[in-house]
Amino acid sequence: MAIQWFPGHMTSARKKAAETMEFIDVVIEVLDARLPEASCNPMINELRLHRQRPCLKILNKNDLADPNITQAWINYYNKLPGVTAVALSCKKPGDVAKVIKLCQSITPHRGTNLKPLRMMIMGIPNVGKSTLMNALLNRRVAKVGDEPAVTKSQMRIELNDRATLIDTPGMMWPKIKYDSDGFMLAASHAIGRNAVIDEDVATFLGDLLLARYPALLTARYKFDTTGMDGVDVIEAVARRRGYRLRGDDLDLEKAAMTLLTDYRAGTLGRISLETPETRQSMMTTADIAEKARLAAKAAKGQKAKPDEEDEEPND
DSSP, X not given: OOOOOXXXXXXXXXXXXXXXXXXXXXXXXXXETTSTTTTOOHHHHHHHHHTTOOEEEEEEOXXXXXXXXXXXXXXXXXXXXXXXEEEOOTTOHHHHHHHHHHHHHHOTTOOSXXXXXXXXXXXXXXXXXXXXXXXXXXXXXSOOOSSXXXXXXXXXXXXETTEEEEEOOOOOOSOOSSHHHHHHHHHTTOSOGGGSOHHHHHHHXXXXXXXXOHHHHHHHHOXXXXXXXXXXXXXXXXXXXXXXXXXXXXXXXXXXXXXXXXXXXXXXXXXXXXXXXXXXXXXXXXXXXXXXXXXXXXXXXXXXXXOGGGSXXXX
């Protein structure tokens, strides 16, 4: 099942962001530290490169992510031109205090009364942009919720005489290229539940946890993971928690939500869903499969369908 989610208001949000980009100095891109590249909107990169704007990548929720893997991502991003990366939790004031200083170091020619530092917070839904905004201001000005796409319009705030901050709505992109990205985003609650089947997402998560963090499953749910797959994990959670329907069938939907909730809240432990190495491997495998599919079509004399969904909306 390919997961796609692009609510209508995101088209207008992208257009507004493209217009505002001309008048800002640095992009603050908030990512989910557990899945940095899967939670990185390619449209944001295209917009900032078009205007040649530097980027501060914030790997938020780093208290929920595997610290060793997070460091690997920081090293990866800091090698990219025009990019500075930092891992933090937007819920911790001490962490948030670093953000403005980092932006000032990126754009040393700004940050005076004559030339205020102009920053724009961007990212996909539910990664913590509004939480960051509120923490920077030390007061609640942006609506925060545990549902994606809470913010639907831009908000401009004067931090002081030398700095301005613009918060933007969470933006997805029209087509999620890799299926695993869709599942990682759904597992981390960056995609609305109306676009996914929770049991499918939990099965994906269960398979990934079995491959990388089986001990955390055993510690949390007290079952042996030997020989299991993702479906088995959901069934085992249902049995251990006593989730039953009428007729004594297992309540797999409730068990799936338990697994997803425990992962999202960090109750399972500090988990990262991708590493720089697994990311590269996944992309290589997917691209080989796509080339093979197109070659097979060509061999049969079929014309490959143009991928209209890959095209971005016009500004």
